Amino acid sequence: MSEYDSIRRGKLVLKGEKQKSRKRKHKSKKHEEEAPKVDLDRVKHGNWWKVTKIEEISGPIAIEFGDQTYVSALDNGLFTIGAPHNEGDGPSPEEILTAVLVDEKKVAFKSGYNKYLRVEKNGIVTGRSDAIGPMEQWEPVFQDGKMALQCANECFLSIDPEDDSVVAKTRRAGPEQFLTLRSQTVKEENPLKDVPSEEQGNISQIEINYIRKFQKFQDKKLKICTEAKDVLKKAKEEGSLHEAMLDRRSKMKADRYCK
Missing domain, CATH: 2.80.10.50 (Trefoil (Acidic Fibroblast Growth Factor, subunit A))
Known part of the structure:
Protein backbone atom coordinates (compact mmCIF):
# COMPACT_ATOMS: atom_id res chain seq x y z
CA MET A 1 0.00 0.00 0.00
CA SER A 2 2.91 2.27 0.59
CA GLU A 3 3.69 2.16 -3.15
CA TYR A 4 0.17 3.28 -3.99
CA ASP A 5 0.28 5.98 -1.35
CA SER A 6 3.35 7.43 -2.99
CA ILE A 7 1.45 7.93 -6.24
CA ARG A 8 0.01 11.42 -6.59
CA ARG A 9 -3.65 11.16 -7.42
CA GLY A 10 -5.09 13.62 -9.87
CA LYS A 11 -7.92 14.12 -12.30
CA LEU A 12 -8.59 11.24 -14.69
CA VAL A 13 -7.16 12.03 -18.13
CA LEU A 14 -8.77 10.28 -21.10
CA LYS A 15 -6.83 9.16 -24.12
CA GLY A 16 -6.44 11.92 -26.67
CA GLU A 17 -7.46 14.63 -24.19
CA LYS A 18 -4.93 17.30 -23.55
CA GLN A 19 -4.39 18.12 -19.93
CA LYS A 20 -4.90 21.78 -19.23
CA SER A 21 -2.21 23.45 -17.26
CA ARG A 22 -3.39 25.16 -14.14
CA LYS A 23 -2.64 28.79 -13.73
CA ARG A 24 -2.12 30.01 -10.25
CA LYS A 25 -4.16 33.02 -9.34
CA HIS A 26 -2.35 35.48 -7.22
CA LYS A 27 -4.63 36.72 -4.53
CA SER A 28 -4.41 40.39 -3.84
CA LYS A 29 -3.06 41.23 -0.46
CA LYS A 30 -5.90 42.40 1.70
CA HIS A 31 -3.59 44.07 4.15
CA GLU A 32 -1.41 45.74 1.59
CA GLU A 33 -0.46 49.17 2.77
CA GLU A 34 -2.26 51.96 0.98
CA ALA A 35 -0.21 54.68 -0.62
CA PRO A 36 -0.33 57.93 1.35
CA LYS A 37 -2.88 60.41 0.03
CA VAL A 38 -1.40 63.41 -1.71
CA ASP A 39 -2.88 66.83 -1.00
CA GLN A 184 3.33 76.37 5.86
CA THR A 185 3.55 75.53 9.56
CA VAL A 186 3.91 71.80 10.21
CA LYS A 187 0.61 70.51 11.50
CA GLU A 188 0.94 69.26 15.06
CA GLU A 189 -0.43 65.85 15.92
CA ASN A 190 -3.19 65.59 18.46
CA PRO A 191 -1.51 66.49 21.78
CA LEU A 192 -3.97 64.18 23.58
CA LYS A 193 -3.24 61.09 21.45
CA ASP A 194 -1.29 59.44 24.31
CA VAL A 195 -3.72 60.57 27.01
CA PRO A 196 -6.38 58.01 28.04
CA SER A 197 -9.86 58.99 26.90
CA GLU A 198 -10.99 59.10 30.55
CA GLU A 199 -8.48 61.87 31.27
CA GLN A 200 -9.45 64.16 28.41
CA GLY A 201 -11.48 67.21 29.37
CA ASN A 202 -11.67 69.46 32.39
CA ILE A 203 -11.38 68.17 35.95
CA SER A 204 -15.16 67.71 36.31
CA GLN A 205 -15.39 65.69 33.10
CA ILE A 206 -12.43 63.52 34.13
CA GLU A 207 -14.12 62.65 37.42
CA ILE A 208 -17.37 61.76 35.63
CA ASN A 209 -15.44 59.60 33.15
CA TYR A 210 -13.92 57.51 35.96
CA ILE A 211 -17.20 57.23 37.84
CA ARG A 212 -18.77 55.78 34.70
CA LYS A 213 -15.84 53.42 34.30
CA PHE A 214 -15.84 52.02 37.83
CA GLN A 215 -19.43 52.43 39.06
CA LYS A 216 -20.89 49.27 40.59
CA PHE A 217 -24.59 50.05 40.95
CA GLN A 218 -27.16 48.69 38.53
CA ASP A 219 -29.41 51.71 38.03
CA LYS A 220 -26.61 53.43 36.05
CA LYS A 221 -27.28 56.75 37.81
CA LEU A 222 -24.14 58.71 38.52
CA LYS A 223 -23.34 59.47 42.14
CA ILE A 224 -20.97 62.42 42.16
CA CYS A 225 -19.36 63.82 45.28
CA THR A 226 -20.70 67.32 45.91
CA GLU A 227 -17.61 68.54 47.76
CA ALA A 228 -15.50 71.28 46.17
CA LYS A 229 -13.23 70.13 43.36
CA ASP A 230 -10.30 72.25 44.50
CA VAL A 231 -8.77 69.15 46.06
CA LEU A 232 -8.83 67.45 42.65
CA LYS A 233 -7.07 70.35 40.96
CA LYS A 234 -4.37 70.32 43.62
CA ALA A 235 -4.06 66.53 43.41
CA LYS A 236 -3.63 66.71 39.64
CA GLU A 237 -0.73 69.14 40.05
CA GLU A 238 0.85 66.86 42.66
CA GLY A 239 0.34 63.69 40.60
CA SER A 240 -2.15 62.06 42.97
CA LEU A 241 -5.34 62.67 41.01
CA HIS A 242 -6.41 59.01 40.88
CA GLU A 243 -6.09 58.58 44.64
CA ALA A 244 -8.12 61.72 45.27
CA MET A 245 -10.88 60.64 42.89
CA LEU A 246 -10.98 57.19 44.52
CA ASP A 247 -11.44 58.81 47.93
CA ARG A 248 -14.35 60.87 46.60
CA ARG A 249 -15.96 57.82 45.02
CA SER A 250 -15.57 55.84 48.25
CA LYS A 251 -17.57 58.48 50.11
CA MET A 252 -20.41 57.91 47.64
CA LYS A 253 -19.89 54.13 47.67
CA ALA A 254 -19.79 54.39 43.92
CA ASP A 255 -16.77 52.26 43.02
CA ARG A 256 -16.42 48.51 42.81
CA TYR A 257 -12.90 48.79 44.23
CA CYS A 258 -14.02 50.73 47.29
CA LYS A 259 -14.36 48.78 50.53
Whole structure:
Protein backbone atom coordinates (compact mmCIF):
# COMPACT_ATOMS: atom_id res chain seq x y z
CA MET A 1 0.00 0.00 0.00
CA SER A 2 2.91 2.27 0.59
CA GLU A 3 3.69 2.16 -3.15
CA TYR A 4 0.17 3.28 -3.99
CA ASP A 5 0.28 5.98 -1.35
CA SER A 6 3.35 7.43 -2.99
CA ILE A 7 1.45 7.93 -6.24
CA ARG A 8 0.01 11.42 -6.59
CA ARG A 9 -3.65 11.16 -7.42
CA GLY A 10 -5.09 13.62 -9.87
CA LYS A 11 -7.92 14.12 -12.30
CA LEU A 12 -8.59 11.24 -14.69
CA VAL A 13 -7.16 12.03 -18.13
CA LEU A 14 -8.77 10.28 -21.10
CA LYS A 15 -6.83 9.16 -24.12
CA GLY A 16 -6.44 11.92 -26.67
CA GLU A 17 -7.46 14.63 -24.19
CA LYS A 18 -4.93 17.30 -23.55
CA GLN A 19 -4.39 18.12 -19.93
CA LYS A 20 -4.90 21.78 -19.23
CA SER A 21 -2.21 23.45 -17.26
CA ARG A 22 -3.39 25.16 -14.14
CA LYS A 23 -2.64 28.79 -13.73
CA ARG A 24 -2.12 30.01 -10.25
CA LYS A 25 -4.16 33.02 -9.34
CA HIS A 26 -2.35 35.48 -7.22
CA LYS A 27 -4.63 36.72 -4.53
CA SER A 28 -4.41 40.39 -3.84
CA LYS A 29 -3.06 41.23 -0.46
CA LYS A 30 -5.90 42.40 1.70
CA HIS A 31 -3.59 44.07 4.15
CA GLU A 32 -1.41 45.74 1.59
CA GLU A 33 -0.46 49.17 2.77
CA GLU A 34 -2.26 51.96 0.98
CA ALA A 35 -0.21 54.68 -0.62
CA PRO A 36 -0.33 57.93 1.35
CA LYS A 37 -2.88 60.41 0.03
CA VAL A 38 -1.40 63.41 -1.71
CA ASP A 39 -2.88 66.83 -1.00
CA LEU A 40 -3.00 68.12 -4.58
CA ASP A 41 -4.15 71.57 -3.46
CA ARG A 42 -1.13 71.81 -1.20
CA VAL A 43 1.24 70.70 -3.96
CA LYS A 44 -0.30 73.21 -6.37
CA HIS A 45 0.40 76.03 -3.92
CA GLY A 46 4.03 75.18 -3.21
CA ASN A 47 3.42 73.20 0.01
CA TRP A 48 1.16 75.89 1.51
CA TRP A 49 -1.95 74.20 2.87
CA LYS A 50 -5.47 75.57 3.36
CA VAL A 51 -6.46 76.63 6.86
CA THR A 52 -9.86 75.31 7.98
CA LYS A 53 -10.07 76.39 11.64
CA ILE A 54 -8.79 79.21 13.80
CA GLU A 55 -6.43 76.97 15.80
CA GLU A 56 -4.37 76.53 12.62
CA ILE A 57 -3.80 80.27 12.17
CA SER A 58 -0.32 80.83 13.56
CA GLY A 59 3.14 81.46 12.21
CA PRO A 60 3.71 82.17 8.49
CA ILE A 61 0.40 82.91 6.76
CA ALA A 62 -0.59 84.05 3.27
CA ILE A 63 -3.98 85.58 2.38
CA GLU A 64 -5.13 84.27 -0.98
CA PHE A 65 -7.87 85.85 -3.08
CA GLY A 66 -8.93 83.97 -6.18
CA ASP A 67 -6.43 81.41 -7.45
CA GLN A 68 -2.79 81.82 -6.39
CA THR A 69 -2.90 85.58 -5.97
CA TYR A 70 -1.98 86.84 -2.51
CA VAL A 71 -2.18 90.03 -0.47
CA SER A 72 1.18 91.78 -0.77
CA ALA A 73 2.73 94.35 1.57
CA LEU A 74 4.09 97.63 0.16
CA ASP A 75 6.89 99.68 1.72
CA ASN A 76 4.51 102.60 2.36
CA GLY A 77 2.39 100.57 4.81
CA LEU A 78 -0.37 99.78 2.34
CA PHE A 79 -1.35 96.47 0.76
CA THR A 80 -2.27 95.32 -2.72
CA ILE A 81 -3.00 92.08 -4.51
CA GLY A 82 0.11 90.46 -5.98
CA ALA A 83 0.64 89.01 -9.42
CA PRO A 84 -0.63 85.47 -10.11
CA HIS A 85 1.81 82.66 -9.32
CA ASN A 86 2.54 79.61 -11.43
CA GLU A 87 1.24 76.26 -10.30
CA GLY A 88 3.62 74.76 -7.74
CA ASP A 89 4.90 78.13 -6.54
CA GLY A 90 4.21 79.48 -3.07
CA PRO A 91 3.74 83.13 -2.08
CA SER A 92 6.57 85.64 -2.40
CA PRO A 93 8.34 87.00 0.74
CA GLU A 94 6.35 90.26 0.66
CA GLU A 95 3.14 88.17 0.57
CA ILE A 96 3.94 86.26 3.77
CA LEU A 97 2.49 87.53 7.04
CA THR A 98 2.93 86.31 10.60
CA ALA A 99 -0.27 85.33 12.40
CA VAL A 100 -0.74 85.68 16.15
CA LEU A 101 -3.67 84.16 18.03
CA VAL A 102 -5.20 86.84 20.27
CA ASP A 103 -7.89 84.62 21.81
CA GLU A 104 -10.21 81.79 20.77
CA LYS A 105 -11.97 84.04 18.23
CA LYS A 106 -9.52 86.74 17.15
CA VAL A 107 -6.15 86.84 15.39
CA ALA A 108 -3.67 89.53 14.42
CA PHE A 109 -1.35 89.71 11.42
CA LYS A 110 2.11 91.22 11.15
CA SER A 111 3.67 92.14 7.81
CA GLY A 112 7.25 91.55 6.76
CA TYR A 113 7.95 95.13 7.81
CA ASN A 114 7.20 94.10 11.42
CA LYS A 115 3.97 96.13 11.58
CA TYR A 116 0.49 94.90 12.46
CA LEU A 117 -2.41 95.10 10.04
CA ARG A 118 -5.34 97.34 10.99
CA VAL A 119 -8.33 98.94 9.37
CA GLU A 120 -8.52 102.72 9.22
CA LYS A 121 -11.69 104.82 9.56
CA ASN A 122 -12.00 105.06 5.78
CA GLY A 123 -11.88 101.25 5.44
CA ILE A 124 -8.35 101.08 4.06
CA VAL A 125 -6.17 98.31 5.50
CA THR A 126 -2.72 99.43 6.57
CA GLY A 127 0.31 97.87 8.22
CA ARG A 128 1.75 100.58 10.42
CA SER A 129 0.90 99.55 13.99
CA ASP A 130 3.59 98.59 16.49
CA ALA A 131 1.20 96.79 18.87
CA ILE A 132 -2.06 94.85 18.88
CA GLY A 133 -5.11 96.89 19.80
CA PRO A 134 -8.84 96.54 19.03
CA MET A 135 -8.38 97.77 15.44
CA GLU A 136 -5.60 95.24 14.79
CA GLN A 137 -7.76 92.24 15.62
CA TRP A 138 -9.46 90.11 12.96
CA GLU A 139 -12.13 87.44 13.32
CA PRO A 140 -11.99 84.50 10.88
CA VAL A 141 -15.47 83.36 9.83
CA PHE A 142 -15.85 79.81 8.50
CA GLN A 143 -19.08 78.65 6.87
CA ASP A 144 -19.94 75.99 4.27
CA GLY A 145 -16.30 75.49 3.32
CA LYS A 146 -15.77 79.22 2.71
CA MET A 147 -13.89 81.76 4.77
CA ALA A 148 -13.83 85.53 5.31
CA LEU A 149 -12.00 87.90 7.66
CA GLN A 150 -14.03 90.39 9.66
CA CYS A 151 -12.26 93.36 11.22
CA ALA A 152 -13.05 95.80 14.03
CA ASN A 153 -15.39 97.96 11.89
CA GLU A 154 -17.54 94.83 11.34
CA CYS A 155 -16.65 94.81 7.65
CA PHE A 156 -14.96 92.04 5.71
CA LEU A 157 -11.57 92.07 4.01
CA SER A 158 -11.63 92.37 0.21
CA ILE A 159 -9.81 93.84 -2.78
CA ASP A 160 -10.88 97.18 -4.23
CA PRO A 161 -11.44 96.49 -7.96
CA GLU A 162 -10.52 100.07 -8.91
CA ASP A 163 -6.94 100.17 -7.65
CA ASP A 164 -6.29 96.62 -6.25
CA SER A 165 -5.87 97.99 -2.73
CA VAL A 166 -6.85 95.94 0.31
CA VAL A 167 -9.92 97.29 2.09
CA ALA A 168 -12.65 96.37 4.58
CA LYS A 169 -15.81 98.27 3.59
CA THR A 170 -18.53 95.64 3.17
CA ARG A 171 -20.60 94.37 6.08
CA ARG A 172 -21.80 91.26 4.26
CA ALA A 173 -19.48 88.56 3.01
CA GLY A 174 -19.94 87.53 -0.62
CA PRO A 175 -17.76 86.06 -3.37
CA GLU A 176 -15.50 89.13 -3.37
CA GLN A 177 -14.87 88.74 0.35
CA PHE A 178 -14.22 85.00 0.30
CA LEU A 179 -10.55 84.20 0.75
CA THR A 180 -8.19 81.40 1.72
CA LEU A 181 -5.61 81.51 4.47
CA ARG A 182 -2.61 79.35 3.69
CA SER A 183 -0.01 78.13 6.14
CA GLN A 184 3.33 76.37 5.86
CA THR A 185 3.55 75.53 9.56
CA VAL A 186 3.91 71.80 10.21
CA LYS A 187 0.61 70.51 11.50
CA GLU A 188 0.94 69.26 15.06
CA GLU A 189 -0.43 65.85 15.92
CA ASN A 190 -3.19 65.59 18.46
CA PRO A 191 -1.51 66.49 21.78
CA LEU A 192 -3.97 64.18 23.58
CA LYS A 193 -3.24 61.09 21.45
CA ASP A 194 -1.29 59.44 24.31
CA VAL A 195 -3.72 60.57 27.01
CA PRO A 196 -6.38 58.01 28.04
CA SER A 197 -9.86 58.99 26.90
CA GLU A 198 -10.99 59.10 30.55
CA GLU A 199 -8.48 61.87 31.27
CA GLN A 200 -9.45 64.16 28.41
CA GLY A 201 -11.48 67.21 29.37
CA ASN A 202 -11.67 69.46 32.39
CA ILE A 203 -11.38 68.17 35.95
CA SER A 204 -15.16 67.71 36.31
CA GLN A 205 -15.39 65.69 33.10
CA ILE A 206 -12.43 63.52 34.13
CA GLU A 207 -14.12 62.65 37.42
CA ILE A 208 -17.37 61.76 35.63
CA ASN A 209 -15.44 59.60 33.15
CA TYR A 210 -13.92 57.51 35.96
CA ILE A 211 -17.20 57.23 37.84
CA ARG A 212 -18.77 55.78 34.70
CA LYS A 213 -15.84 53.42 34.30
CA PHE A 214 -15.84 52.02 37.83
CA GLN A 215 -19.43 52.43 39.06
CA LYS A 216 -20.89 49.27 40.59
CA PHE A 217 -24.59 50.05 40.95
CA GLN A 218 -27.16 48.69 38.53
CA ASP A 219 -29.41 51.71 38.03
CA LYS A 220 -26.61 53.43 36.05
CA LYS A 221 -27.28 56.75 37.81
CA LEU A 222 -24.14 58.71 38.52
CA LYS A 223 -23.34 59.47 42.14
CA ILE A 224 -20.97 62.42 42.16
CA CYS A 225 -19.36 63.82 45.28
CA THR A 226 -20.70 67.32 45.91
CA GLU A 227 -17.61 68.54 47.76
CA ALA A 228 -15.50 71.28 46.17
CA LYS A 229 -13.23 70.13 43.36
CA ASP A 230 -10.30 72.25 44.50
CA VAL A 231 -8.77 69.15 46.06
CA LEU A 232 -8.83 67.45 42.65
CA LYS A 233 -7.07 70.35 40.96
CA LYS A 234 -4.37 70.32 43.62
CA ALA A 235 -4.06 66.53 43.41
CA LYS A 236 -3.63 66.71 39.64
CA GLU A 237 -0.73 69.14 40.05
CA GLU A 238 0.85 66.86 42.66
CA GLY A 239 0.34 63.69 40.60
CA SER A 240 -2.15 62.06 42.97
CA LEU A 241 -5.34 62.67 41.01
CA HIS A 242 -6.41 59.01 40.88
CA GLU A 243 -6.09 58.58 44.64
CA ALA A 244 -8.12 61.72 45.27
CA MET A 245 -10.88 60.64 42.89
CA LEU A 246 -10.98 57.19 44.52
CA ASP A 247 -11.44 58.81 47.93
CA ARG A 248 -14.35 60.87 46.60
CA ARG A 249 -15.96 57.82 45.02
CA SER A 250 -15.57 55.84 48.25
CA LYS A 251 -17.57 58.48 50.11
CA MET A 252 -20.41 57.91 47.64
CA LYS A 253 -19.89 54.13 47.67
CA ALA A 254 -19.79 54.39 43.92
CA ASP A 255 -16.77 52.26 43.02
CA ARG A 256 -16.42 48.51 42.81
CA TYR A 257 -12.90 48.79 44.23
CA CYS A 258 -14.02 50.73 47.29
CA LYS A 259 -14.36 48.78 50.53
